[in-house]
Amino acid sequence: MSSVVISDLSLNFGTVEILKSLNLTVDEGEFVVLLGPSGCGKSTLLNCIAGLLDVTKGQIFINDKNVTWEEPKDRGIGMVFQSYALYPQMNVEKNLSFGLRVAGVPKNEIRKRVDRAAEILQIEPLLKRKPVALSGGQRQRVAIGRALVRDVDVYLFDEPLSNLDAKLRTDLRVELKRLHQRLGNTMIYVTHDQIEALTLADRIAVMKDGLIQQFDTPHGIYHKPVNRFVADFIGSPGMNFLSGALKNNDGQWSFIAEGVEIHLNGYEFSRTAQAGQSIELGLRPEHIQLDNAGRRQTINMQVEVEHVEPMGADIMLWTKIAEHNLTVRTDSESKVIVGDRVTISFNPKRASLFDEGGCRL
Amino acid sequence: MSDQQVSVQNIGPNGPKPSRVISLGNVLLYGSLGITALIWLLPLYVMIVTSLKGLPEVRLGNVLSLPIEVTFEPWVKAWDSACTGLNCEGLKMGFWNSVQILVPSTVISIAISSMNGYLLSFWKFKGSEILFTILLFGAFIPYQVMLYPLVIILRELGLFSSLSGIVLIHTMFGMPILTLLFRNYFSSVPEELFKAARVDGAGYWRIYFEIMLPMSLPIFVVAIILQVTGIWNDFLLGVIYAGTINFPMTVQLNNIVNSTQGVKEYNVNMAATLLTAALPLAVYFISGKLFVRGIAAGAVKG
Numbered sequence: 001m002s003s004v005v006i007s008d009l010s011l012n013f014g015t016v017e018i019l020k021s022l023n024l025t026v027d028e029g030e031f032v033v034l035l036g037p038s039g040c041g042k043s044t045l046l047n048c049i050a051g052l053l054d055v056t057k058g059q060i061f062i063n064d065k066n067v068t069w070e071e072p073k074d075r076g077i078g079m080v081f082q083s084y085a086l087y088p089q090m091n092v093e094k095n096l097s098f099g100l101r102v103a104g105v106p107k108n109e110i111r112k113r114v115d116r117a118a119e120i121l122q123i124e125p126l127l128k129r130k131p132v133a134l135s136g137g138q139r140q141r142v143a144i145g146r147a148l149v150r151d152v153d154v155y156l157f158d159e160p161l162s163n164l165d166a167k168l169r170t171d172l173r174v175e176l177k178r179l180h181q182r183l184g185n186t187m188i189y190v191t192h193d194q195i196e197a198l199t200l201a202d203r204i205a206v207m208k209d210g211l212i213q214q215f216d217t218p219h220g221i222y223h224k225p226v227n228r229f230v231a232d233f234i235g236s237p238g239m240n241f242l243s244g245a246l247k248n249n250d251g252q253w254s255f256i257a258e259g260v261e262i263h264l265n266g267y268e269f270s271r272t273a274q275a276g277q278s279i280e281l282g283l284r285p286e287h288i289q290l291d292n293a294g295r296r297q298t299i300n301m302q303v304e305v306e307h308v309e310p311m312g313a314d315i316m317l318w319t320k321i322a323e324h325n326l327t328v329r330t331d332s333e334s335k336v337i338v339g340d341r342v343t344i345s346f347n348p349k350r351a352s353l354f355d356e357g358g359c360r361l
Numbered sequence: 362m363s364d365q366q367v368s369v370q371n372i373g374p375n376g377p378k379p380s381r382v383i384s385l386g387n388v389l390l391y392g393s394l395g396i397t398a399l400i401w402l403l404p405l406y407v408m409i410v411t412s413l414k415g416l417p418e419v420r421l422g423n424v425l426s427l428p429i430e431v432t433f434e435p436w437v438k439a440w441d442s443a444c445t446g447l448n449c450e451g452l453k454m455g456f457w458n459s460v461q462i463l464v465p466s467t468v469i470s471i472a473i474s475s476m477n478g479y480l481l482s483f484w485k486f487k488g489s490e491i492l493f494t495i496l497l498f499g500a501f502i503p504y505q506v507m508l509y510p511l512v513i514i515l516r517e518l519g520l521f522s523s524l525s526g527i528v529l530i531h532t533m534f535g536m537p538i539l540t541l542l543f544r545n546y547f548s549s550v551p552e553e554l555f556k557a558a559r560v561d562g563a564g565y566w567r568i569y570f571e572i573m574l575p576m577s578l579p580i581f582v583v584a585i586i587l588q589v590t591g592i593w594n595d596f597l598l599g600v601i602y603a604g605t606i607n608f609p610m611t612v613q614l615n616n617i618v619n620s621t622q623g624v625k626e627y628n629v630n631m632a633a634t635l636l637t638a639a640l641p642l643a644v645y646f647i648s649g650k651l652f653v654r655g656i657a658a659g660a661v662k663g
Contacts, residue, residue, distance in 0.1 A: 073562030
């Protein structure tokens with residue numbers, strides 16, 4: 001059963017189109033992340049699902065009920081905001097129970113639900129405190145708790161970890177994942193942080209300019225990006241792009257650019273390609289290997305190392321192929337220095353080819 | 362090597378930079394501040410000492426000297442029996458009139474304006490920005506333009522020369538600036554707080570009373586101070602719209618001070634003036650800190 005269905009959703013602010021006939025189907029119990037650069041409309045989409053913005057066109061279904069015109073409280077959603085949005089004059093307990101008191105839930109039921117949420121999030125000792133007396137992580141926990149007590153089917157998260165420091169973000173990320181496993185609710189999560197998206201999501205919807213570019217598992221998004229934007233947006237450090245042309249030698253495809261020929265044996269084309277068409281070859285830095293590691297690969301090339309960037313866990317090598325910058329990610333133990341000539345290799349299976357329009361070939 | 366480093370560090374400046382207490386800058390700063398304070402405090406001093414002197418002592422003309430014989434007679438007279446025109450009942454009638462005008466005007470204008478500000482910040486509707494601009498414009502139209510039309514409007518409403526009439530006028534004139542004050546304050550409240558409350562199911566009134574109101578106390582204090590001092594000090598509107606029996610304290614003060622009959626009782630005049638000014642003065646003294654905090658809170662975002 002699908003939990004949230006967005007059908008042909010458009011939203012305009014004046015003459016500016018924020019969302020353009022967008023479609024999305026979220027399955028029950030799924031953790032979906034809306035990922036994209038700022039201004040892509042991901043938060044707007046979440047606000048539309050929550051009912052905080054009126055849509056210009058289209059429909060929204062939650063649990064097979066058309067909620068397009070419903071008030072936020074009647075949609076069966078709970079929401080967590082980036083700035084926590086805790087009511088400053090109420091203590092934690094009052095913050096958690098506010099929605100229930102508004103809805104006129106009986107007192108002992110309120111107690112039960114608040115206690116359960118507090119237990120799940122381990123905020124029992126904080127119940128009598130005001131938000132000012134809480135740390136950032138505790139505040140966000142309370143904000144999550146406020147969504148939990150509503151006992152709904154769909155939880156919406158609007159960049160909930162962006163205001164926290166790096167360490168806390170990692171901790172709370174794991175906790176969120178655990179929470180999802182424990183509760184099994186549908187969760188829709190907005191972020192611009194790809195690590196959050198890749199680690200948390202069952203499926204990621206990568207958005208740009210009010211449209212979903214690709215809606216796929218983290219593995220699919222990472223390994224088989226459907227277009228150049230997704231390929232470029234996901235991965236840090238980013239994918240290398242080499243522009244050139246496609247060549248066909250008796251059924252053997254290869255990539256040609258300024259005197260360099262790279263065989264593409266094993267590449268799985270998703271569409272029929274034409275010989276001679278200009279293409280871009282995308283290679284992730286971590287899929288390129290130095291000679292000692294990649295003997296078995298089919299392609300080997302000699303390149304000169306121009307910069308070396310130690311990043312702790314790995315080392316980034318900056319080199320050039322056919323006048324294009326190429327970064328290679330390698331083990332932090334390797335003793336490469338600037339000026340070395342190294343042999344690099346990669347498996348064409350792991351590469352991505354894009355046509356002139358930026359679509360995957 | 363390390364010895365050398367230590368010796369290098371020991372020369373040169375170390376720790377906080379010493380500052381001279383008496384420098385040209387400080388002398389100028391505190392000097393000019395002191396002189397300005399004196400200039401502003403001198404009239405107050407003269408008023409207080411004069412109001413505590415008997416008439417014979419006032420006639421000696423030593424304006425700055427302390428009273429030889431302290432007497433509270435002028436204060437009692439100003440409050441209880443000074444003549445304003447024909448009746449000699451002192452300022453006390455005016456005081457109660459002012460209170461009667463002040464309390465409803467302040468309460469109603471702040472209640473409406475805070476609601477306006479809340480509405481214009483969070484429940485934007487088509488044309489709400491234009492409405493706000495029009496309302497703001499009201500703050501910049503000179504009173505004189507509106508005086509006569511308002512006389513006619515109040516007459517038609519049957520409210521001219523009545524308590525309700527003057528309350529209505531004060532409420533109206535207070536609204537533009539108060540709405541601006543509240544709107545700016547509520548604009549600085551994160552919108553997500555409002556969204557969270559809506560997801561929690563709270564409606565227009567509940568969000569206002571349970572969330573916005575408790576967190577906007579400072580701005581309410583500012584609004585109260587503005588209205589209390591403004592309405593209390595008002596003379597023009599009171600003299601035009603309130604009617605003779607409802608004349609506020611300021612109008613009665615004027616009648617006492619400017620009465621042309623008999624002897625000029627400077628001490629009584631001073632006492633009457635101080636009595637009239639007592640309320641705004643007290644408000645500022647008590648709430649000065651809150652006032653500044655609230656103004657700063659509302660002023661940041663527009």
